Amino acid sequence: MSFAPDEQRAFRRENRWNVTSVLMGCTMGAWFSILRERAADVAWLTYGHRVVVLTLSAAFHSAVSVVESLVYGRTVAAQPVRDDPVFVLGHPRTGTTLVYNLLGMDTASFIYPTTYLTTFPFTALALRPVKGLVSRALPKTRPMDNMELGLDMPQEDELGTNALSGGVSLVMPIVFMTRALDYFPYFTFERAPAGKFDAWRRALHLLLRKAAVLAGGQGPRRMLLKSPMHTARVRLLDGMFARASYIYIFRHPFAVFQSAANMAEKTYSLTYLDDPTDAQIQEFILAQFELLLDEYLAARERVRDRLLEIRYEAFEADPFAGVCSIYAHFGWPMPMRDELRAHCAQLRASYAKNDFRELTPGLKALIYRRWRRAFDVFGYEP
Incomplete structure (x- = not known):
């Protein structure tokens, strides 16, 4: 894939020596299954140190996971996986985290996978005595958007x-960007290799069970989930969770691209094990948006009676009114209304938005050409 010079954005590579990774919580089995498939794609001279650290981390988590299985295995297995979660959907950088975090404040109504659990999914229960040490090492905000980050806050289940x-x-x-398109079958699993969907489904169910254990049991509360990848899986999720509710948030496509490009520089580059070109990074952003949108629009009528679509610009302007509209639409009680009101007021007063690099005329034309369906469906001007 190549783009004309005035269509191509340049992407900085930051923090080459960073060794934290989305794979840091893997065991040896999980890590070696990835490495066996992708060893030839590793940029060893640039990121070999990351492979070494991930291997050492995997050895540690393998040992601890044995303890976790022995001590907590029966407790986890006894947790039911209910069919009524709430999914927050949308392309990355459309405001899904804002909606997710605000709803997650209502701990009387919801439980969710936390940053702690999704970082250490094999060992989160066994490592609880040293959780405070991990918390002190965690940055206070996310690198790409200044949103608050904490071990007990809601995090993407994926x-x-x-x-x-x-x-x-x-x-x-975001680990092997040069092979990004190889992973696209995992959006819907319709063309995925045999056994991959079952592996993903088992992993999701296990994560939800552990989330319930960490939350002290689910009780009457619903599971709250957010991963942009789920936006392409509405048909699949509807088959798995018959009473699920869906919240879809959309944003001006130009702003989505600017924010996604910013995230690629500040976050993706923290975890690369290969060395992608600018064109490969840009094509991933463009192609991911197209697939997510097409799959969502093809499936949304199927769940129309359990779906709410919201516009980011309106939600950001008045988050509390936006949250209230969600509760009203679904007919949910709002037991923590005052706490949410106070938090939204504080958020509006303290949050500092990113300043993004301006889009060139050529890049604007490219985005409009590739993402025109979003402009048309959601009523945005190019």
Whole structure:
């Protein structure tokens, strides 16, 4: 894939020596299954040190996971996986995290996979006595958007299922961007190799069971989930969770691209094990958006009675009103209304938005050409 010079964005590579990774919580089995498949794609001279650290980390988590299985295996297995989760959907950088975090504040109504669980999905229960040490090493905000980050805050379930399934996930393109399109069958699993869907489903169920254990049991609360990859899986998820509810948030496509490009520089580059070109990074952003949108639009009528679509620009302007509209639409009680109101007021007063690089005329034309369906469906001007 190549682009004309005025269509191509340049992507900086930051933090080459960073060794934290979305794969840090893998066991040896999961890590070696990934490495066997992708060893030839590793940029060893540039990122070989990351492979060494990931191998050492995997050895540690393998040992601890044995303890976790022995001590907590029966407790985890006894947790039911209910069919009524709430999914927050949308392309990356459309505001899914904002919606997810605000709903996640309502701990009377929801439980969710936490950053702690999705980082250490094999060992989160056994490592609870040293959780405070991990918390002190965690940055206070996310590198790409200044959103608050904490071990007990809601996190994308796909980060946890990625490790638990040995890389059967759309998280893997940010590790092996040069082979990103190889992972696209994992959006819907319709063209995935045999056994991959079952591996992903088992991983998701295990993660949800552990989330319930860490939350002290699910009780009447619903599981709240957010991973942009799920936006392409509405048909699949509807078959797995018959009473699920869906919240889809959309944003101006130009802003989505700018924010996605910013994330590629500040976050993807933290985890690369290969050395992608600027064109490969840009094509991943463009192609991912197209697939997510097409699959979502093809499936949304199927769940129309359990779906709410919201516009990011309106939600960002008044987050509390936006949250209230979600509860009203689904007819949910709002037991933590005052706490949410106070938090939204604080958020509006303190949050600093990113300043993004301006789009060139050529890049704007390319985005409009590739993403025109989003402009048309959601009523945005180019």
